[in-house]
Amino acid sequence: xxxxxxxxxxxxxxxxxxxxxxxxxxxxxxxxxxxxxxxxxxxxxxxxxxxxxxxxxxxxxxxxxxxxxxxxxxxxxxxxxxxxxxxxxxxxxxxxxxxxxxxxxxxxxxxxxxxxxxxxxxxxxxxxxxxxxxxxxxxxxxxxxxxxxxxxxxxxxxxxxxxxxxxxxxxxxxxxxxxxxxxxxxxxxxxxxxxxxxxxxxxxxxxxxxxxxxxxxxxxxxxxxxxxxxxxxxxxxxxxxxxxxxxxxxxxxxxxxxxxxxx
Amino acid sequence: xxxxxxxxxxxxxxxxxxxxxxxxxxxxxxxxxxxxxxxxxxxxxxxxxxxxxxxxxxxxxxxxxxxxxxxxxxxxxxxxxxxxxxxxxxxxxxxxxxxxxxxxxxxxxxxxxxxxxxxxxxxxxxxxxxxxxxxxxxxxxxxxxxxxxxxxxxxxxxxxxxxxxxxxxxxxxxxxxxxxxxxxxxxxxxxxxxxxxxxxxxxxxxxxxxxxxxxxxxxxxxxxxxxxxxxxxxxxxxxxxxxxxxxxxxxxxxxxxxxxxxxxxxxxxxxxxxxxxxxxxxxxxxxxxxxxxxxxxxxxxxxxxxxxxxxxxxxxxxxxxxxxxxxxxxxxxxxxxxxxxxxxxxxxxxxxxxxxxxxxxxxxxxxxxxxxxxxxxxxxxxxxxxxxxxxxxxxxxxxxxxxxxxxxxx
Numbered sequence: 001x002x003x004x005x006x007x008x009x010x011x012x013x014x015x016x017x018x019x020x021x022x023x024x025x026x027x028x029x030x031x032x033x034x035x036x037x038x039x040x041x042x043x044x045x046x047x048x049x050x051x052x053x054x055x056x057x058x059x060x061x062x063x064x065x066x067x068x069x070x071x072x073x074x075x076x077x078x079x080x081x082x083x084x085x086x087x088x089x090x091x092x093x094x095x096x097x098x099x100x101x102x103x104x105x106x107x108x109x110x111x112x113x114x115x116x117x118x119x120x121x122x123x124x125x126x127x128x129x130x131x132x133x134x135x136x137x138x139x140x141x142x143x144x145x146x147x148x149x150x151x152x153x154x155x156x157x158x159x160x161x162x163x164x165x166x167x168x169x170x171x172x173x174x175x176x177x178x179x180x181x182x183x184x185x186x187x188x189x190x191x192x193x194x195x196x197x198x199x200x201x202x203x204x205x206x207x208x209x210x211x212x213x214x215x216x217x218x219x220x221x222x223x224x225x226x227x228x229x230x231x232x233x234x235x236x237x238x239x240x241x242x243x244x245x246x247x248x249x250x251x252x253x254x255x256x257x258x259x260x261x262x263x
Numbered sequence: 264x265x266x267x268x269x270x271x272x273x274x275x276x277x278x279x280x281x282x283x284x285x286x287x288x289x290x291x292x293x294x295x296x297x298x299x300x301x302x303x304x305x306x307x308x309x310x311x312x313x314x315x316x317x318x319x320x321x322x323x324x325x326x327x328x329x330x331x332x333x334x335x336x337x338x339x340x341x342x343x344x345x346x347x348x349x350x351x352x353x354x355x356x357x358x359x360x361x362x363x364x365x366x367x368x369x370x371x372x373x374x375x376x377x378x379x380x381x382x383x384x385x386x387x388x389x390x391x392x393x394x395x396x397x398x399x400x401x402x403x404x405x406x407x408x409x410x411x412x413x414x415x416x417x418x419x420x421x422x423x424x425x426x427x428x429x430x431x432x433x434x435x436x437x438x439x440x441x442x443x444x445x446x447x448x449x450x451x452x453x454x455x456x457x458x459x460x461x462x463x464x465x466x467x468x469x470x471x472x473x474x475x476x477x478x479x480x481x482x483x484x485x486x487x488x489x490x491x492x493x494x495x496x497x498x499x500x501x502x503x504x505x506x507x508x509x510x511x512x513x514x515x516x517x518x519x520x521x522x523x524x525x526x527x528x529x530x531x532x533x534x535x536x537x538x539x540x541x542x543x544x545x546x547x548x549x550x551x552x553x554x555x556x557x558x559x560x561x562x563x564x565x566x567x568x569x570x571x572x573x574x575x576x577x578x579x580x581x582x583x584x585x586x587x588x589x590x591x592x593x594x595x596x597x598x599x600x601x602x603x604x605x606x607x608x609x610x611x612x613x614x615x616x617x618x619x620x621x622x623x624x625x626x627x628x629x630x631x632x633x634x635x636x637x638x639x640x641x642x643x644x645x646x647x648x649x650x651x652x653x654x655x656x657x658x659x660x661x662x663x664x665x666x667x668x669x670x671x672x673x
Contacts, residue, residue: 124587
């Protein structure tokens, strides 16, 4: 449907609205664009075909996440939670069903448009943090802004402000190898927040951390959520999921339970 | 992401792998330097040959005797004695060849000259007064030979500037005596230096005597009137081919030859000499240039190889960049810029090395190497294009990577 694609592209342009936002405090989340949920997935199926074998990773999943929610998605490996995370993160295409992200239908977008949506709507925190080792902390944080076309001076200003926000104001010129695991995770968080996304999507963010750093990171998540950020966290650790306001459990490609579904 | 950011990112990537980038550039560098040197060598040789041929004179035709056949052995062109002073006289007769302005029959031999205790071996040229204008030479001191010298078989000689230097040093040569084959000759003039010194034949080292004196008093014998070549000067550049036709017909008639294929002389124009010479240098340049082009191609493959390694090595980085918003177009552009920066840097350094080589090598070898600005610019552009061409495939591979696969890879 080319018409809707054009429309969404236009919406993204408007939503990008970069010049307007330095006036708003970075700590605050994006105001919801409408009453629309951030994530609205309906009857999503995902089939992987590796040669002759077809694996149905998601078998008709519907999920709605509203602005300001803190959701943990749980499940054993192979349950489909990683596939769902890829689809929510616009990293993978769904086989059937529909996905509206902050009001835009992204289920049939081109790769180019999806890159733009990821850049402006989603703040990723990966399990290994995936910081670029050749760049200093602030250069890592500003990376999404370079792809959004923000000017260099403004990029640095925003990156430094976010690093100060996550308590790394004295580490802006350190490279990832010079930072501890906990500090690296906070750099990754700052990078996820720098483009003022509609949602922070974290994939096992505590998987590579010791218990002290884990507690540290989780407290930052809670703080962000109380500031109004929407957070979706994928984990297999129950005590991590316990920090979330809502827990969605996966099993065999289907939602097994959803503590917040009633809301 | 704008172009400035893309270039900055690419430069960072290149800088973070200094050794690898350097070695990649080396391939391009050597190729470009080789191209610049071979093109320069070719152009230098061409310029050398052209100036040597042009220094012979302007609007020039050279008549040489045909080849001899004795006992079934064919001699080379010029070995026969079929051209004579009479041929030259006939061609210069008014009305015979209206498009020929001047005729200079010429003989030449290597002979020893003596001035007091000093002796010097040089080529003694027997000719007539038009030689000076036909060969586009001028007199520095004294005078050139006159028609009176020719008719009276005067023992007068005009020396080339180097010959005068060798025999008389810095003192004035005019009026002094030079002994050639034990006949004393009076030096009546010295030629201006021609300025070109082709190693094969030094235009400034010769002694010019009247052709009649040469024939009767120095050579003697039955073949005394035969000449080695007759220089003809056409009236203008446009009448060159008309002059050629007139000379050809007149000589055929004089020699009683009806079949042009069996002509016992050949007429060469400067243009035909230039064409022959430049076809030789062109072939040489093409050959060397081909070798240089192959080394450039190898350099390009080196760029592709390194870029492929780089894509594989940075698969996680690519995945991350894509996840946080780099579109395939942006990723492709980044790798293309990286490859062309490698090409450009290699090309720039190669051009530098080529120019340095072109400045140093002529001192070590007896060849001229021309530095052509246009060839240098083209070579650098070629290097960039090579980087781009060989960067296309690795860049597309990077652009096609699915972000999830790239992020997951270990």
